[in-house]
Amino acid sequence: MKPTIYDVAKKAGVSIATVSKVINNTGRISEKTRKKIWALMEEMEYQPSVVASALTGKSTYTIGLLIPDLANPFFSEIARSIEDRGHSLGYNIVICSTDYDPEKEAKYTSLLKQKSVDGIILASGFENHKSAKELIRQNFPIAVVAREIPSLEVDTVSIDNFLGGYQGASHLIGLGHKRIAIIARDVWSNRERIRGYKQALEEANLEFDTQMEFVKDSAVESGKELAGKLLDSSAPPSAIFACNDSLAIGVIQAARQRGLTVPKNLSVLGFDDTIWAKISDPPLTTIAQPIREMGYGVMDLLIQEIKGQKHVKQRLILLPKLVERETTLAYTGE
Amino acid sequence: MKPTIYDVAKKAGVSIATVSKVINNTGRISEKTRKKIWALMEEMEYQPSVVASALTGKSTYTIGLLIPDLANPFFSEIARSIEDRGHSLGYNIVICSTDYDPEKEAKYTSLLKQKSVDGIILASGFENHKSAKELIRQNFPIAVVAREIPSLEVDTVSIDNFLGGYQGASHLIGLGHKRIAIIARDVWSNRERIRGYKQALEEANLEFDTQMEFVKDSAVESGKELAGKLLDSSAPPSAIFACNDSLAIGVIQAARQRGLTVPKNLSVLGFDDTIWAKISDPPLTTIAQPIREMGYGVMDLLIQEIKGQKHVKQRLILLPKLVERETTLAYTGE
DNA sequence: ATGAAAGCGCTAACAC
DNA sequence: GTGTTAGCGCTTTCAT
Numbered sequence: 001m002k003p004t005i006y007d008v009a010k011k012a013g014v015s016i017a018t019v020s021k022v023i024n025n026t027g028r029i030s031e032k033t034r035k036k037i038w039a040l041m042e043e044m045e046y047q048p049s050v051v052a053s054a055l056t057g058k059s060t061y062t063i064g065l066l067i068p069d070l071a072n073p074f075f076s077e078i079a080r081s082i083e084d085r086g087h088s089l090g091y092n093i094v095i096c097s098t099d100y101d102p103e104k105e106a107k108y109t110s111l112l113k114q115k116s117v118d119g120i121i122l123a124s125g126f127e128n129h130k131s132a133k134e135l136i137r138q139n140f141p142i143a144v145v146a147r148e149i150p151s152l153e154v155d156t157v158s159i160d161n162f163l164g165g166y167q168g169a170s171h172l173i174g175l176g177h178k179r180i181a182i183i184a185r186d187v188w189s190n191r192e193r194i195r196g197y198k199q200a201l202e203e204a205n206l207e208f209d210t211q212m213e214f215v216k217d218s219a220v221e222s223g224k225e226l227a228g229k230l231l232d233s234s235a236p237p238s239a240i241f242a243c244n245d246s247l248a249i250g251v252i253q254a255a256r257q258r259g260l261t262v263p264k265n266l267s268v269l270g271f272d273d274t275i276w277a278k279i280s281d282p283p284l285t286t287i288a289q290p291i292r293e294m295g296y297g298v299m300d301l302l303i304q305e306i307k308g309q310k311h312v313k314q315r316l317i318l319l320p321k322l323v324e325r326e327t328t329l330a331y332t333g334e
Numbered sequence: 335m336k337p338t339i340y341d342v343a344k345k346a347g348v349s350i351a352t353v354s355k356v357i358n359n360t361g362r363i364s365e366k367t368r369k370k371i372w373a374l375m376e377e378m379e380y381q382p383s384v385v386a387s388a389l390t391g392k393s394t395y396t397i398g399l400l401i402p403d404l405a406n407p408f409f410s411e412i413a414r415s416i417e418d419r420g421h422s423l424g425y426n427i428v429i430c431s432t433d434y435d436p437e438k439e440a441k442y443t444s445l446l447k448q449k450s451v452d453g454i455i456l457a458s459g460f461e462n463h464k465s466a467k468e469l470i471r472q473n474f475p476i477a478v479v480a481r482e483i484p485s486l487e488v489d490t491v492s493i494d495n496f497l498g499g500y501q502g503a504s505h506l507i508g509l510g511h512k513r514i515a516i517i518a519r520d521v522w523s524n525r526e527r528i529r530g531y532k533q534a535l536e537e538a539n540l541e542f543d544t545q546m547e548f549v550k551d552s553a554v555e556s557g558k559e560l561a562g563k564l565l566d567s568s569a570p571p572s573a574i575f576a577c578n579d580s581l582a583i584g585v586i587q588a589a590r591q592r593g594l595t596v597p598k599n600l601s602v603l604g605f606d607d608t609i610w611a612k613i614s615d616p617p618l619t620t621i622a623q624p625i626r627e628m629g630y631g632v633m634d635l636l637i638q639e640i641k642g643q644k645h646v647k648q649r650l651i652l653l654p655k656l657v658e659r660e661t662t663l664a665y666t667g668e
Numbered sequence: 669a670t671g672a673a674a675g676c677g678c679t680a681a682c683a684c
Numbered sequence: 685g686t687g688t689t690a691g692c693g694c695t696t697t698c699a700t
Contacts, residue, residue: 004676004677004678005677005678006677014686014687015686015687015688016677016678016679016687017679017680017686017687017688017689018685018686018687019678020678020679020680021679021685021686023678024679026679026680027680027685027686028685028686029685029686030685030686033685033686045472047444047447047448048448048677048678049389049448049450049676049677049678050448050449050450050678051385051388051389051394051449051450051676051677051678052389052676052677052678052679052692053677053678053679054385054678054692055383055385055386055389055676055677055678055679055691055692055693055694056677056678056679056680056691056692057679057692058678058679060385060449061449062428062449069414070404070410070411070413070414070417071407071410071411071414071609073405073407076404076405076410077404077405079404079429080403080404080405080431083404083429083430083431084431087430087431092428092430092445092446092449093428093429094396094426094427094428094429095413095417095427095428095429096417096421096426097414097417097418097421110381111426112426113381114381114382114383114384115384115385115394115395115396115426116383116384116385138379220612220613246613249613249615252615253615256615275405276613278554279554279580279583279610281583281586281587281590281615338692338693338694339693339694340693348670348671349670349671349672350671350693350694350695351670351671351672351673351695351696352669352670352671353694354694354695354696355669355670355695357694358695360695360696361669361670361696362669362670363669363670364669364670367669367670382693382694383692383693383694384694385692385693385694386676386692386693386694386695387693387694387695388676388694389675389676389677389678389692389693389694389695390675390676390693390694390695390696391676391695392694392695
């Protein structure tokens with residue numbers, strides 16, 4: 001059997017209180033007994049049970065992460081950075097993939113609460129805020145990342161999506177493109193990006209497709225398909241702005257399929273700057289989200305919240321940044 | 335405050351034992367009180383504390399997953415499938431990224447034990463088996479996936495790497511290639527794959543590079559670099575077999591950089607069949623590991639172990655399979 | 669069919 | 685400095 005605090009106390013000839021005190025470095029214990037007990041714990045391979053300690057009201061040092069899909073590099077990179085930060089702060093992460101399904105989110109949050117996690121990070125991208133609201137109502141520590149819930153009073157770290165859209169479109173405009181298409185999935189962040197894009201086009205007196213069609217998911221295939229339609233139309237764009245890197249890769253494939261060379265015949269711009277942008281061929285010019293900082297940021301916010309070191313909720317808005325690689329080029333047509 | 339079992343017992347006018355029984359569906363409770371208590375729990379938003387229940391010796395229904403790096407698609411896909419399977423079996427996963435670092439692995443296993451996880455899955459790819467040995471010695475439920483530890487008595491699911499290497503080389507040989515290079519990181523699974531590859535070459539009376547150089551990590555860049563060297567040599571290969579998809583993508587890039595078209599001027603073959611193989615351009619011919627089945631497999635093995643439903647350890651060896659896409663072609667040179 | 673009570677491993681007053 | 689003890693929320697005999 002695993003040794004308990006009683007076992008080490010008995011062996012050390014002291015009370016469990018004393019052992020508890022040396023474990024937690026509290027109270028006044030003589031250097032001598034302290035050392036003796038440490039040695040004993042080592043020898044007996046004693047590990048304090050966080051379950052028991054949690055029952056007395058202390059932390060479990062584990063936090064839940066609700067994320068749509070680890071297969072999406074943006075999310076796996078976010079998860080990784082959250083885990084890293086958590087680890088260095090002494091927390092473990094339990095991962096819950098929601099697949100953009102509000103029901104799964106609800107189920108997981110319930111489970112996580114039963115397990116007494118110290119807090120929950122929501123990275124799920126869908127539009128239903130039921131779980132978040134619920135958690136807030138119950139005063140459960142949460143923080144959200146890469147997703148905005150304008151109507152909720154909650155710690156959040158996200159990027160300025162409007163600016164990202166604006167930057168992207170401006171870059172393309174600066175390159176002389178006149179027909180700039182945008183492809184995106186219909187979610188909040190993308191609608192913001194599209195707003196930014198439209199703003200930039202308007203300022204440049206350029207037209208945009210008022211009939212723009214959304215893509216049903218972020219799969220490469222979907223990007224390829226929609227880009228294909230665009231390229232096959234009577235007035236194909238000379239640049240396509242994809243609202244994430246996967247979609248952008250699909251665009252490149254659609255172009256290549258039609259004998260077009262990127263960026264010579266078509267400029268393509270991505271969003272996120274995940275690893276996919278780097279392994280893309282040619283390497284993708286993209287609007288970078290500071291993924292690492294975002295992960296660190298939410299974790300820090302949540303921990304502060306948990307520890308009660310902070311009494312006013314915050315929204316941390318990081319700024320996206322254009323990363324020029326090799327898929328955009330000055331327009332030379334006509 | 336969160337309601338406890340006492341709160342609902344009091345409100346229901348029964349003892350906590352009764353409530354406990356309806357929660358767990360044990361003992362004999364009249365339909366009437368059963369219903370009343372369920373209703374009450376609903377109304378009070380009561381959630382049993384798994385921490386408290388764990389303290390009485392029951393499961394925590396959480397299992398730890400040690401994995402090198404979520405940024406590697408093979409591992410994030412494995413993680414995803416493990417999580418899926420766990421979820422449907424009622425388990426949560428706490429993710430621990432080890433970065434191939436034995437010390438991190440040791441630290442995490444210790445932490446996980448303190449948290450009383452029900453079991454641990456090891457997917458870490460490095461060569462040090464200290465943690466695994468330790469865990470086994472302590473009789474802690476573990477299972478390993480995508481990694482073999484020939485000397486250890488432990489539940490394992492992996493693939494036949496030798497066969498994978500053999501299949502890959504055979505495919506290339508069948509296409510008429512005579513100069514077939516292989517690039518890999520120096521780890522156990524790859525050494526097996528290389529054995530298979532050599533075997534195939536030998537059977538076909540083909541030579542292989544006895545001076546073959548290993549790559550230092552699985553990054554695309556490393557693959558590109560080494561492939562570059564190979565292609566620039568005096569007797570460049572007409573086909574390159576990369577021991578994972580990332581490396582293969584690097585190979586394609588190296589080829590493209592030199593004006594070679596894949597597969598026309600160079601066949602390239604990957605390994606794993608992660609999503610990268612599908613988004614690669616052209617789509618990568620690769621040796622597929624049945625990732626989903628592997629994840630499901632370990633999870634099942636581990637759960638059986640935990641529940642004591644199984645008294646003999648197993649090794650489940652799944653077979654890899656060639657997936658032909660568009661990066662390999664019959665040799666037409668000379 | 670239901671309840672009393674002991675115990676799971678630990679923390680935190682409080683006493684000595 | 686160290687020990688005693690009452691919980692923490694739940695499960696589980698064993699009575700009734």
